[in-house]
Amino acid sequence: MINADTIKKLENIVGKEHVSTDKADLICYSYDATQKQFLPEVVVHPGTSEEIARIMRMANEQSIPVFPRGAGSGFTGGSLPTAGGIVLALGRLDRIIEIDEENLVATVEPGVVTGQFQKAVEKLGLFYPPDPASLKFSTLGGNVAECAGGPRCVKYGVTKDFILGLEVVTPTGEIITTGGPTMKGVVGYDLTKLMCGSEGTLGIITRIIIKLLPLPEAKKTMLVLFDSIDGAAQAVSAIIRGKIIPTTLEFMDSATIDCGRQATDLEVPEQAQAVLIIEVDGERDLIEKQAKKINEIVQPLGVVETRIAETAGESEALWQIRRSVSASLRKVNPDKYNEDICVPRSKVPEMIRKVEQIANTSGIPIVNFGHAGDGNIHVNVMIDKQQPGQEEKAEQAIEAVFKAALDLGGTMSGEHGVGIMKAPYIPLELSGSVADYMKTIKKALDPNNVLNPGKIFIDTQEKD
Amino acid sequence: MPKAKLKKLEDYQEQIRQCVKCGACRAHCPVFGAEKHEGLVARGKVALSQALLDGDVEMKDKFLLDMSQCLLCGSCCAECPNKVPTEEIVAAARREIASKKGLSTFGKGVSTVLKSQGLMKTLTKSASAFSALLFKKLPESSGLRLRIPLPFVDRERTLPPIASKTFREQHPEFIEGEPGQPTVAFFTGCGINYLYPEIGEAMLKALKFIGVNVVIPKDQGCCGLPAVSAGAGETVEQLADQNLEALNRKPVDHIVTACASCNAGLGKIYAEMGEPFEQMAAKVEDIFVFLARHGLPEKLAALPKKEKRVRVTYHDPCHLRTRGITKEPRQILKALPQVDYIEMADAGTCCGLGGTYSVYHYETSQKIGAKKAQNINDSQAEMVATDCPGCIMQLQDSINHAGQKQQAVHILNLLVEALDELG
Ligand SMILES: Cc1cc2nc3c(=O)[nH]c(=O)nc-3n(C[C@H](O)[C@H](O)[C@H](O)COP(=O)(O)OP(=O)(O)OC[C@H]3O[C@@H](n4cnc5c(N)ncnc54)[C@H](O)[C@@H]3O)c2cc1C
Ligand code: SF4
Ligand code: SF4
Numbered sequence: 012m013i014n015a016d017t018i019k020k021l022e023n024i025v026g027k028e029h030v031s032t033d034k035a036d037l038i039c040y041s042y043d044a045t046q047k048q049f050l051p052e053v054v055v056h057p058g059t060s061e062e063i064a065r066i067m068r069m070a071n072e073q074s075i076p077v078f079p080r081g082a083g084s085g086f087t088g089g090s091l092p093t094a095g096g097i098v099l100a101l102g103r104l105d106r107i108i109e110i111d112e113e114n115l116v117a118t119v120e121p122g123v124v125t126g127q128f129q130k131a132v133e134k135l136g137l138f139y140p141p142d143p144a145s146l147k148f149s150t151l152g153g154n155v156a157e158c159a160g161g162p163r164c165v166k167y168g169v170t171k172d173f174i175l176g177l178e179v180v181t182p183t184g185e186i187i188t189t190g191g192p193t194m195k196g197v198v199g200y201d202l203t204k205l206m207c208g209s210e211g212t213l214g215i216i217t218r219i220i221i222k223l224l225p226l227p228e229a230k231k232t233m234l235v236l237f238d239s240i241d242g243a244a245q246a247v248s249a250i251i252r253g254k255i256i257p258t259t260l261e262f263m264d265s266a267t268i269d270c271g272r273q274a275t276d277l278e279v280p281e282q283a284q285a286v287l288i289i290e291v292d293g294e295r296d297l298i299e300k301q302a303k304k305i306n307e308i309v310q311p312l313g314v315v316e317t318r319i320a321e322t323a324g325e326s327e328a329l330w331q332i333r334r335s336v337s338a339s340l341r342k343v344n345p346d347k348y349n350e351d352i353c354v355p356r357s358k359v360p361e362m363i364r365k366v367e368q369i370a371n372t373s374g375i376p377i378v379n380f381g382h383a384g385d386g387n388i389h390v391n392v393m394i395d396k397q398q399p400g401q402e403e404k405a406e407q408a409i410e411a412v413f414k415a416a417l418d419l420g421g422t423m424s425g426e427h428g429v430g431i432m433k434a435p436y437i438p439l440e441l442s443g444s445v446a447d448y449m450k451t452i453k454k455a456l457d458p459n460n461v462l463n464p465g466k467i468f469i470d471t472q473e474k475d
Numbered sequence: 476m477p478k479a480k481l482k483k484l485e486d487y488q489e490q491i492r493q494c495v496k497c498g499a500c501r502a503h504c505p506v507f508g509a510e511k512h513e514g515l516v517a518r519g520k521v522a523l524s525q526a527l528l529d530g531d532v533e534m535k536d537k538f539l540l541d542m543s544q545c546l547l548c549g550s551c552c553a554e555c556p557n558k559v560p561t562e563e564i565v566a567a568a569r570r571e572i573a574s575k576k577g578l579s580t581f582g583k584g585v586s587t588v589l590k591s592q593g594l595m596k597t598l599t600k601s602a603s604a605f606s607a608l609l610f611k612k613l614p615e616s617s618g619l620r621l622r623i624p625l626p627f628v629d630r631e632r633t634l635p636p637i638a639s640k641t642f643r644e645q646h647p648e649f650i651e652g653e654p655g656q657p658t659v660a661f662f663t664g665c666g667i668n669y670l671y672p673e674i675g676e677a678m679l680k681a682l683k684f685i686g687v688n689v690v691i692p693k694d695q696g697c698c699g700l701p702a703v704s705a706g707a708g709e710t711v712e713q714l715a716d717q718n719l720e721a722l723n724r725k726p727v728d729h730i731v732t733a734c735a736s737c738n739a740g741l742g743k744i745y746a747e748m749g750e751p752f753e754q755m756a757a758k759v760e761d762i763f764v765f766l767a768r769h770g771l772p773e774k775l776a777a778l779p780k781k782e783k784r785v786r787v788t789y790h791d792p793c794h795l796r797t798r799g800i801t802k803e804p805r806q807i808l809k810a811l812p813q814v815d816y817i818e819m820a821d822a823g824t825c826c827g828l829g830g831t832y833s834v835y836h837y838e839t840s841q842k843i844g845a846k847k848a849q850n851i852n853d854s855q856a857e858m859v860a861t862d863c864p865g866c867i868m869q870l871q872d873s874i875n876h877a878g879q880k881q882q883a884v885h886i887l888n889l890l891v892e893a894l895d896e897l898g
Pocket of ligand 3: 550
């Protein structure tokens with residue numbers, strides 16, 4: 012329980028104007044993109060890592076749970092204050108501290124919005140590739156904490172592949188740094204990687220050192236329609252076997268195409284059962300060659316139609332087809348569960364078939380699209396929550412989807428993390444000893460279990 | 476006569492439910508962009524509206540402040556995957572607050588909170604001299620009273636001089652066009668009538684050039700948008716009734732506006748009031764859409780380009796942009812012989828005026844305006860043209876504060892010269 016004394020102390024640490032217990036504020040920091048709501052007891056907006064460290068020390072003394080929050084765009088509830096306590100809103104830490112053009116390294120605070128950072132480096136001819144669909148509003152801190160991915164990760168890798176070092180406030184209130192601005196570094200354990208994807212359970216990231224690349228000169232986008240999902244999947248394997256790693260390899264299955272057809276004036280011929288959006292980037296002559304080669308590779312695989320964008324505007328139009336999908340899903344059913352399983356690339360068609368079976372048995376529509384290039388499929392289970400029984404059915408279907416993915420050597424989540432949404436399913440994927448190994452780390456670093464308790468592992472909520 | 480009726484907050488329950496809390500609006504809400512607080516973004520305000528419906532929050536303190544922090548610009552809705560109409564939801568919530576606690580509670584509540592936070596500036600003598608003059612002329616119900624009300628106008632704000640004779644006083648109610656031409660009603664709005672009559676003159680010239688018959692009903696009122704912003708539901712409804720009567724007296728084919736707020740007030744707010752308001756709303760057309768439909772851009776483009784030209788950029792008023800009107804104003808501007816058109820960065824972000832918003836939140840409004848002024852400056856334009864008197868007022872104020880030299884004008888101001896040449 013937080014009392015007046017605690018509030019006073021918090022005000023002393025961060026300043027009165029950055030602490031609020033006003034009901035309106037509690038409501039505004041009670042949700043994220045899971046649409047679940049938990050009211051915190053107080054919202055605090057710290058301005059420095061020192062302030063955060065003092066808050067954590069106080070939280071340990073008084074056993075108050077602390078929940079770090081970026082933009083609250085998470086899909087698994089990582090930022091939700093499930094046990095009341097303090098929401099630590101990190102939006103004030105929003106400076107780009109340095110962009111070092113000589114070493115291609117940038118240093119930022121965690122509250123910087125990903126897309127704004129990308130714009131800033133691109134102005135200098137530099138490039139930060141990870142591109143979650145939420146990039147216009149999610150924060151770099153949230154991206155690191157979830158190890159966010161996006162379409163471009165096929166070629167460039169996910170968030171963790173670009174993080175060289177961090178400043179972290181530990182759960183007990185120490186300030187540590189991990190890694191550093193060098194391209195190599197092997198002294199001690201790789202704590203940077205440990206923090207990536209730790210979902211705010213092992214420390215609060217207060218500074219991020221990021222590796223940059225030169226901005227590719229140009230890109231070329233093509234949209235290929237296939238008469239079967241197998242054709243599209245074979246195309247993915249064939250392109251990669253052909254020693255080309257495209258920047259993106261996005262796919263949509265037939266259910267998704269149907270949605271698009273119903274919702275927008277998407278002009279896609281009836282025979283099209285799957286769509287691939289393929290993009291290559293790099294030097295201009297090189298990508299012309301690559302695009303040509305890709306076209307040759309895919310043509311024998313049941314291609315119904317190929318559209319190649321010649322201008323930026325045309326490329327934008329092709330991407331618009333992919334982007335319109337999410338919104339059009341609502342035409343199928345108003346509510347959705349958005350899961351993001353990942354399987355080995357070659358297993359994508361098999362996975363899609365399994366999902367189709369699951370959809371048929373459960374009687375609930377499921378549409379799939381996502382990052383075919385790295386086997387990361389967005390499985391959207393579409394229901395109407397106002398109809399009784401649908402939620403349970405959806406949950407059964409989701410469990411079946413997870414099991415199918417795991418059977419194929421995959422994982423329950425490629426990018427969205429565990430949070431509270433997938434926590435109950437952890438035993439499906441992690442063996443007892445693996446889970447224990449992880450929990451041992453958590454317990455050692457956060458002995459009083461005050462930092463984001465109840466996330467990833469349900470039983471971290473219990474204290475021993 | 477059917478009475479106008481606005482929707483209640485509870486009528487928006489389904490739309491509120493459609494907010495999936497994705498956070499995408501954080502990238503598009505100008506207020507959030509300036510003040511980075513979740514209570515200020517659409518997602519927060521939708522959550523607070525739900526809490527109000529559920530009785531989970533009281534009408535006081537931060538709640539009032541957050542609900543007051545909305546420009547009703549609709550930028551969030553335009554980019555929302557589920558098209559949640561936050562601007563309508565907030566307006567309905569404000570009406571709910573005003574109806575429960577009295578009209579002044581909302582304003583007072585907001586200003587008390589603001590004052591306690593040291594944000595609200597003390598009131599001024601210099602600005603009130605202006606306002607006193609203005610207020611003698613303004614009818615009770617004019618939205619300008621809400622936009623620049625006497626006790627609230629900030630000392631810092633630069634305002635346009637007030638016209639000595641209003642636009643409608645200077646013109647007959649009916650101006651005959653060429654035979655066989657349709658009849659349009661000119662809905663002037665308060666800005667043109669009281670502050671910028673020369674925009675009205677330019678508009679008349681353009682309408683005469685096309686050859687249509689023009690009706691300018693003397694008893695037309697304020698469109699009601701500032702009242703929507705203030706939560707004054709009854710005023711909005713009264714104004715809708717008054718305007719319906721004024722605009723329906725003579726059969727007209729179109730109702731043209733040269734003010735984005737009026738365009739949205741008549742075209743969008745009235746459209747939700749059922750018949751016959753819907754029918755009236757369907758006739759509303761922006762002047763440049765009207766002129767483009769009558770082939771003016773082509774005629775202008777045929778004129779020889781002037782040797783000496785001005786660099787002009789365009790600011791999209793939110794109330795046109797979110798209604799899909801972005802092309803036609805640019806078409807006309809680009810076709811003008813004396814204009815070199817330059818597109819500025821973020822032409823579509825709000826200027827920061829927002830109904831009565833800048834009255835209570837002049838500092839935030841200035842922050843939003845400062846970004847705009849910067850973009851205008853970066854574009855190297857000498858003038859910024861737009862399609863709304865409210866935006867002109869705010870843009871000029873922001874430019875002045877930034878110490879820049881550009882002039883904010885209505886596209887119609889620039890069109891006059893070319894019309895003379897077309898004869
Ligand atoms: C429309 C939409 C599209 C999306 N698309 C993608 C996508 O393509 N790929 C993808 O990977 N994800 C995607 N996401 C999910 C989400 O945007 C990402 O997980 C993102 O990284 C979350 O960032 P955030 O700033 O919103 O963090 P939040 O949601 O606020 O927090 C997420 C987690 O990070 C922790 N956290 C936040 N900041 C810190 C910090 N500084 N230190 C320690 N812990 C911290 C929180 O405690 C929480 O556990 C999408 C979400 C939406 C709504
Ligand atoms: S208002 Fe729209 S954009 Fe904003 S959180 Fe809700 S659904 Fe997302
Ligand atoms: S209407 Fe404008 S100011 Fe209001 S929440 Fe939406 S984007 Fe923000």
